Amino acid sequence: MTQKPALLIIDMQNDFASTHAVNPVVGAQAVITPLTHLLSLFREKRLPIFHIVRIHEPDGSDVEWFRAEKFKSTPFAVRGSHGAAVIDELTPLPGEHLIEKVRMSAFIGTTLDLMLRTLGVNTVVVGGIQTPNCVRTTVFDAMAYNYETILVGDATGAQTKEIHEANVLDMKNIGVKILNTANIAPWLDSR
Template identity: 85%
Template structure:
C-alpha cells in the first residue's frame, strides 16, 4: 500500500497560543517555529494539512462538565470568534482543512477519520498543544484507528518539560514514532 502522510496541527488558536491568549498554554510559543517549518514542508510537498481547533457554543452548552465553571468565568474558543481562530503564524491557506472539535481528541465527534481515509492518508504527523491532553488523546485514537503515527517532539508543548517528556515516553511505548521537526523532511524523502 502506498504511504501518504498528513499533518495534524492541534489547538494552535488565539485563545491558547497567541501573545494575548485568554487561556495561555505554557510552551505554546516555543512550538510555533517548528510548526511553521512543518507547515512549509507539507505545503511544499502538496501533502494534506489539517488544522484542528477546539470550539464551543457561546452559552457553553458543549463544554465538558469539569471545565464548565472555567468557561463561565473566561469563555474560551467561542465558535466564530477571533479567539477561536488559528494563530496568524499558522493561518490555513486554501486547500487546507479546518476541523472543529469539542473534546480533546481530534477524532471524537468529527469527520477527521472519514476525511483522512477519503484522501488515502495512512500516516499522521502530529504537532500542537498540549501534550498530555489534546495531543495525547488524538495520538492514541490515531493508533486505535490504525494510522501510523508520528509525534513531532519539538512541535508539541505542555505546561512543563517533565509533563511533556513523560507523555512522549508513554506514546513512544505504544509504537508512536518520535521525530524532531528537522528530521521530518528527510523522513518524508525516504518514503
C-alpha cells in the same frame, strides 16, 4: 506499504497560543517556529494539512463538565470569536482543512477519520498543544484507528518539560514514532 502522510496541527488558536491568549498554554509559543517549518514542508510537497481547532458554543452548552466553571468565568474558543481562530503564523491556506472539535481528541465527533481515509492517508504527523491532553488523546485515537502515527517532539508542548517528556515516552511505548522537526524532511523524502 507506501506512506501517505497528513499533518495534524492541534489547537494552535489565539485563545491558547497567541501572546494575548485568554487561556494561555505554557509552551505554546515555543512550538510556533517548529510548526511553521512543518507547515512549509507539507505545503511544499502538497500533502494534506489539517488544522484541528476546539470550538465551543457561546453559552458553553458543549463544554466538558470539568471545564464548565472555567468557561463561565473565562470563555475560550467561542465559535466566531477571534480567540477561536488559528494564530496568524499558522493561518490555513485554501485547500487546507479546518476540523472543529469539542473534546480533546480530534477524532471524537468529527469527520477527521472519514476525510483521512477518503484522501488515502495512512500516516499522521502530529504537532501542537497540549501534549498530555489534546495531542495525546488524538495520538492514541489515531493509533486505535490504525494510522501510523508520528509525534513531532519539538513541535508539541506542555506546561512543563517533565510533563511533556513523560507523555512523549508513554506514546513512544505504544508504538508512536517520535521525530523532531529536523528529521521530518528526510523522513518525507524517504517515504
